[in-house]
Amino acid sequence: MRVHSRLLLWSSGLFAALVCTILVSARIGPVSIDTWTVVRATINTLAYPSGVSLESTRAGVLGHGLDLPVPDLAYTQPFSLSVDSSDQVIVQQLRLPRILLGAIVGFALATAGAVMQGFFRNPMADPSIIGVSSGAAVGAVAVIAFPIAMPFGLQTAAFVGSLIAAFGVYLIATEGGRTPVATLLLAGIAIQTFLGAVISYMLLYTGDNLEEAILWLMGHLRWSSWGDVEATLPLTVIVFVVLLAYARDLNVMLLGEEDAQTLGIDVEWTKRILLAGASIITAAGVAVAGIIGFVGLIVPHIMRLLVGPDHRILIPTSALAGATFLVAADTLARAGPAEVPVGIVTAAVGAPFFLFLLRKREVHAL
Amino acid sequence: MSGDPHPVRDGTTVTVENLSQSYGDVSVLDGVDLTVEPGEFVALVGPNGAGKTTLLRSINGVLDPDGGTVALDGTPVEELSSKAVSRQVATVPQDSHVGFSFTTEQIVEMGRTPHQSRLDWGTDSEPIERALERTETAQFRDRAVDDLSGGERQRVLLARALAQEPSVLVLDEPTASLDINHQIRVLGLVAGLVSEGNTAIAAIHDLDLAARFCDRLLLLSDGHIRARGSPESVLTDDALATAFGTTTAVTRNPATGTPTVAAFDERPSVGGRVHVVGGGVPGQRALRTLWQAGFDLSAGPLPAGDRAAELAAALECPTVTAPPFEPVDEDLRAEATAFAREADVIVVTDGPGGEALPETIDHSASIRAAFGGQSGVARQRVAALGDGGGRPPAGGAGIDRTVTSAETLLAAVRNCLDSG
Numbered sequence: 001m002r003v004h005s006r007l008l009l010w011s012s013g014l015f016a017a018l019v020c021t022i023l024v025s026a027r028i029g030p031v032s033i034d035t036w037t038v039v040r041a042t043i044n045t046l047a048y049p050s051g052v053s054l055e056s057t058r059a060g061v062l063g064h065g066l067d068l069p070v071p072d073l074a075y076t077q078p079f080s081l082s083v084d085s086s087d088q089v090i091v092q093q094l095r096l097p098r099i100l101l102g103a104i105v106g107f108a109l110a111t112a113g114a115v116m117q118g119f120f121r122n123p124m125a126d127p128s129i130i131g132v133s134s135g136a137a138v139g140a141v142a143v144i145a146f147p148i149a150m151p152f153g154l155q156t157a158a159f160v161g162s163l164i165a166a167f168g169v170y171l172i173a174t175e176g177g178r179t180p181v182a183t184l185l186l187a188g189i190a191i192q193t194f195l196g197a198v199i200s201y202m203l204l205y206t207g208d209n210l211e212e213a214i215l216w217l218m219g220h221l222r223w224s225s226w227g228d229v230e231a232t233l234p235l236t237v238i239v240f241v242v243l244l245a246y247a248r249d250l251n252v253m254l255l256g257e258e259d260a261q262t263l264g265i266d267v268e269w270t271k272r273i274l275l276a277g278a279s280i281i282t283a284a285g286v287a288v289a290g291i292i293g294f295v296g297l298i299v300p301h302i303m304r305l306l307v308g309p310d311h312r313i314l315i316p317t318s319a320l321a322g323a324t325f326l327v328a329a330d331t332l333a334r335a336g337p338a339e340v341p342v343g344i345v346t347a348a349v350g351a352p353f354f355l356f357l358l359r360k361r362e363v364h365a366l
Numbered sequence: 367m368s369g370d371p372h373p374v375r376d377g378t379t380v381t382v383e384n385l386s387q388s389y390g391d392v393s394v395l396d397g398v399d400l401t402v403e404p405g406e407f408v409a410l411v412g413p414n415g416a417g418k419t420t421l422l423r424s425i426n427g428v429l430d431p432d433g434g435t436v437a438l439d440g441t442p443v444e445e446l447s448s449k450a451v452s453r454q455v456a457t458v459p460q461d462s463h464v465g466f467s468f469t470t471e472q473i474v475e476m477g478r479t480p481h482q483s484r485l486d487w488g489t490d491s492e493p494i495e496r497a498l499e500r501t502e503t504a505q506f507r508d509r510a511v512d513d514l515s516g517g518e519r520q521r522v523l524l525a526r527a528l529a530q531e532p533s534v535l536v537l538d539e540p541t542a543s544l545d546i547n548h549q550i551r552v553l554g555l556v557a558g559l560v561s562e563g564n565t566a567i568a569a570i571h572d573l574d575l576a577a578r579f580c581d582r583l584l585l586l587s588d589g590h591i592r593a594r595g596s597p598e599s600v601l602t603d604d605a606l607a608t609a610f611g612t613t614t615a616v617t618r619n620p621a622t623g624t625p626t627v628a629a630f631d632e633r634p635s636v637g638g639r640v641h642v643v644g645g646g647v648p649g650q651r652a653l654r655t656l657w658q659a660g661f662d663l664s665a666g667p668l669p670a671g672d673r674a675a676e677l678a679a680a681l682e683c684p685t686v687t688a689p690p691f692e693p694v695d696e697d698l699r700a701e702a703t704a705f706a707r708e709a710d711v712i713v714v715t716d717g718p719g720g721e722a723l724p725e726t727i728d729h730s731a732s733i734r735a736a737f738g739g740q741s742g743v744a745r746q747r748v749a750a751l752g753d754g755g756g757r758p759p760a761g762g763a764g765i766d767r768t769v770t771s772a773e774t775l776l777a778a779v780r781n782c783l784d785s786g
């Protein structure tokens with residue numbers, strides 16, 4: 001039961017930190033709102049799904065208009081505490097979706113980072129290592145550069161692009177049913193380099209949309225909506241649960257594949273699950289927020305120093321810490337006189353902190 | 367490392383039939399057959415690259431056979447899931463670098479993986495505690511395994527295997543990084559598990575340890591089984607010379623009573639026959655020195671069962687042994703004298719058993735070797751040799767006839783041979 005109690009302790013602490021960070025973040029902006037108003041407005045925002053209806057959405061596919069039925073959830077908000085209506089709108093429609101999306105993306109990237117570092121037995125691995133981010137960038141930049149030719153929305157293109165890239169790397173590295181980790185790493189690097197060339201080439205043709213493309217590549221949460229939250233949250237939660245179910249297998253995999261097999265792990269199957277899970281959860285985050293670096297690298301690393309290498313504890317705590325970190329970083333990003341992409345903040349804050357740990361000899365062993 | 371008994375369960379029979387394995391074009395195992403029953407501890411011995419590890423990796427299911435089958439109680443390992451195999455077979459690898467600092471307890475806990483469902487995060491503390499206890503690893507349960515010494519880590523890996531509660535133990539060089547104390551404790555622990563009905567197969571480099579702890583030995587070289595059976599029947603000079611390509615001497619360890627093997631470099635062949643008289647430590651030392659230098663040897667009379675007699679037998683040189691602690695009878699004395707006359711040089715040591723010979727010998731080239739610090743005794747014997755009707759030693763020809771070290775013994779023998 002030691003695992004359970006340690007997990008409970010760390011998770012509740014980090015969850016409390018996340019809630020506090022969210023509340024503080026929701027206060028901050030061009031209009032300052034006091035904490036209790038934020039709390040009341042947040043409670044008012046709470047909603048549960050109360051019905052499903054099918055709505056026709058007109059979608060353009062390759063120049064043809066199609067009516068597609070899309071399920072639409074109806075929500076009921078059980079609370080109506082008294083809050084000034086403009087404050088309610090600011091908190092509910094502007095700040096909370098962005099903050100929650102930041103939390104989900106941070107949660108997803110840190111989860112993927114923890115899994116990838118364990119998978120590659122290398123603490124310098126991050127979610128982008130097998131080409132997921134580059135694939136997403138190709139999809140996103142293609143939509144920005146050639147809006148007419150692309151039948152999808154930017155986020156769909158990014159999501160699909162990242163999965164194609166990850167799957168391609170996996171196929172290249174797999175021979176005879178086995179996927180050696182070292183081959184996967186090298187194939188990932190090669191594909192990333194190649195996709196980098198594709199992205200640069202497409203950037204030449206973005207014209208007036210260059211700024212949008214650059215902004216996306218830097219990673220930002222600027223135009224977040226409740227729709228993004230609805231699209232990202234379920235996928236993130238489902239994949240997170242699957243990955244958590246494989247946390248103990250991942251622990252055993254750290255002993256090396258041969259030892260893992262003699263301890264009853266189906267090594268190749270486990271590798272596929274871990275790779276697919278980490279790729280999907282990264283793709284979900286990157287598709288809505290662009291390429292936000294460093295969260296998936298540094299957050300699991302720091303959490304490993306705090307909670308140790310057991311992935312049953314490391315994955316959930318990294319996820320919660322990643323959520324907290326990205327919300328805080330995005331708050332900094334939008335708090336200044338001019339908003340900057342949050343990817344700049346995460347790198348600018350994360351790298352010095354990492355170097356600090358390195359100098360303190362906290363980060364030494366691989 | 368004994369403690370409370372391991373729960374007795376039905377053992378598992380490991381059957382290997384006509385097993386072939388190759389890495390690419392290189393054949394590593396070729397037509398290997400082996401059956402290990404519950405309650406048997408089999409050691410795989412043989413030179414580096416003989417295929418020992420490959421055989422172990424075929425038994426624990428890491429490698430699928432290229433040809434032939436490996437079966438657990440009749441079920442081919444290939445057809446079992448890795449989880450099903452790992453419930454029966456536990457492997458102690460040579461060494462594991464873990465990375466990320468798991469503690470000893472966490473590593474041992476991983477041994478429970480085959481018995482737990484994916485979402486069962488509880489700890490079966492009882493088998494884990496027992497494994498920590500039996501391997502004496504409990505005292506560093508909270509230390510990171512990567513901070514442990516090689517020997518400590520090896521025991522942690524054994525503890526992990528015990529936590530698996532297997533019926534078959536596969537061990538790859540389990541004692542390679544252990545001190546002598548832990549070598550025998552670890553192998554004693556495995557032998558104990560075997561006597562409780564488990565099956566154990568271990569690759570062991572140390573032939574003496576293999577002979578001491580294992581019921582059967584399997585001598586592998588070049589992917590073939592060269593010999594199998596009891597340690598006494600496998601550890602013979604011929605079999606070892608074929609397998610290892612070196613010269614060995616098999617004797618019996620006086621403390622354990624089991625065979626002990628010494629290996630030698632390629633032995634030069636220098637010609638010249640030397641007869642050694644007198645046993646004990648000095649006799650053994652003279653025999654060893656002269657044999658390594660490449661001389662043909664004969665010896666005797668030596669007291670039967672004496673260490674020099676054991677060595678002479680292991681080196682397969684013509685030897686006369688006599689019952690110890692009594693006068694050497696005439697027949698034996700005559701036999702020894704005959705050997706001595708055929709020799710080019712006689713070395714009389716100050717060990718026991720040699721006093722019978724000098725009176726009968728007539729030989730020009732004799733050397734007294736006083737290794738034991740009892741040069742007085744040796745001197746008396748050589749003096750007796752000189753007085754006993756033979757010609758006196760030709761000591762004037764610059765040959766030092768009284769030697770006290772291996773180097774001077776060799777120099778004296780070579781001098782004698784050179785001067786005819």
